Every structure is written in C-alpha cells, then in structure tokens.
Amino acid sequence: SYELTQPPSVSVSPGQTASITCSGDKLGSKFAFWYQQKPGQSPVLVIYQDSKRPSGIPERFSGSNSGNTATLTISGTQAMDEAEYYCQAWDSNTYVFGTGTEVTVL
Amino acid sequence: EVQLVESGGGLIQPGGSLRLSCAASGFSVSSNYMSWVRQAPGKGLEWVSAVYSGGSTYYVDSVKGRFTISRDNSKNTLNLQMNSLRVEDTAVYYCAKGIRVGNSGYYFDYWGQGTVVTVSS
Numbered sequence: 001s002y003e004l005t006q007p008p009s010v011s012v013s014p015g016q017t018a019s020i021t022c023s024g025d026k027l028g029s030k031f032a033f034w035y036q037q038k039p040g041q042s043p044v045l046v047i048y049q050d051s052k053r054p055s056g057i058p059e060r061f062s063g064s065n066s067g068n069t070a071t072l073t074i075s076g077t078q079a080m081d082e083a084e085y086y087c088q089a090w091d092s093n094t095y096v097f098g099t100g101t102e103v104t105v106l
Numbered sequence: 107e108v109q110l111v112e113s114g115g116g117l118i119q120p121g122g123s124l125r126l127s128c129a130a131s132g133f134s135v136s137s138n139y140m141s142w143v144r145q146a147p148g149k150g151l152e153w154v155s156a157v158y159s160g161g162s163t164y165y166v167d168s169v170k171g172r173f174t175i176s177r178d179n180s181k182n183t184l185n186l187q188m189n190s191l192r193v194e195d196t197a198v199y200y201c202a203k204g205i206r207v208g209n210s211g212y213y214f215d216y217w218g219q220g221t222v223v224t225v226s227s
Binding site for chain 1: 141143150151152153156164166167200205207210211212213214215217218219220
C-alpha cells in the first residue's frame with residue numbers, strides 16, 4: 001500500500017518560514033493536498049493540486065511537489081498557524097494521508 | 107452553504123454494531139464523492155471508506171467485510187454501518203465531501219465536525 005511520510009514536528013519563530021515535507025514513492029506524479037488541523041477541530045484544506053490555495057487561505061501558505069517530495073511552506077508564520085498538518089494523495093482508489101507534522105510557533 | 111453534520115456515535119462493546127449518519131446540506135450527496143475518515147485518540151487521519159457518484163464503494167483493508175457505506179438520496183445523507191466493532195475502531199469519525207481532479211487525484215473540500223465512537227467493554 002502507498003505511504004506518505006512527514007517529519008513529526010517542525011518549530012519556527014514568528015515571522016519566519018516553516019517548511020513541511022511529505023515523502024512518497026513518485027509522489028510528484030500524483031497530486032498532493034494539505035490540511036491543517038487545530039486541536040479539537042476538523043481538518044481544513046489549505047493547499048490542493050500541489051500548489052493551489054482555496055478561497056480564504058492566506059497567501060503565506062504555498063506548496064510544491066516534485067520527485068518523491070511535496071512541500072508545504074508557510075511564509076511569515078503567525079501564532080495562529082500552530083497546528084497539525086497532514087499531506088494527502090490518492091492512489092488506487094484509496095485516499096492516503098501522511099503521518100502528520102506538528103508545527104510549533106516559538 | 108455546504109454543511110455536514112454527523113450523528114450516531116457512542117459507546118459500544120467489542121463485537122457490537124453502530125450506524126453513523128451524515129446529514130448534508132448545500133449540495134447533493136448522490137452527485138458527489140463522499141467519504142468517512144477517522145482519527146483515533148492522539149493519532150493521525152485515516153481514510154475509512156468512500157462512495158463515488160456512480161455508486162462504486164471502497165474501503166480500507168482493516169474494515170472490509172465489517173463496514174458498509176451507503177447513501178440515502180431522499181434524505182441527502184451518507185451512512186456508515188459498522189459491524190463486528192473492535193477496540194481499534196475507537197476514533198472520531200468525520201464525514202467528508204470529496205472533489206475529483208482529473209483521473210489522478212481526489213481530495214476533501216468540506217468536513218463535518220465528527221462523531222465519537224468508543225469501543226470498549
């Protein structure tokens with residue numbers, strides 16, 4: 001079965017850039033999607049089709065996908081961005097989520 | 107406005123059954139790609155099951171033969187019948203509306219608030 005691996009945690013200072021990676025076999029040949037989940041809340045889509053932002057998502061969120069790695073970048077990170085982030089891809093009629101990355105804004 | 111409201115969760119003993127429902131508004135369940143996604147306590151997201159607009163259904167291996175996804179078009183609801191429940195099925199269960207991107211991607215644009223299922227003796 002297809003697997004997506006993320007680093008367990010990323011720490012960033014306010015105003016700095018946070019980069020979260022998502023690794024999977026030939027992930028670049030698929031679309032990558034990213035969700036933000038804050039404690040006690042449902043996930044929220046922040047990036048779709050590798051690099052597109054849904055309406056209402058701040059411009060500081062961006063994404064890329066190439067080779068075996070997709071990356072979510074948060075530029076000018078704010079305290080409100082502290083959350084768990086999950087990547088997701090679709091493979092053989094199954095939705096695959098990454099292992100999740102906790103972003104801490106110090 | 108799109109809304110998804112889950113119900114039906116609760117405490118159930120191992121081996122028991124439970125039926126979850128997701129009431130949708132603002133769109134038609136029958137015309138969309140709908141899924142159930144769960145999250146065990148302190149764990150990550152796990153896709154459980156999907157039903158496509160054409161009626162095809164899909165399951166994660168761990169629930170095949172035990173869970174059944176269905177739609178009630180007259181009530182615009184999504185259901186998940188869960189039988190032979192196990193302790194490891196304990197989780198928050200989310201209903202999610204899917205979007206198809208060509209032939210190589212599906213993702214979720216709307217999520218419900220979740221319903222808690224606890225399997226314990």
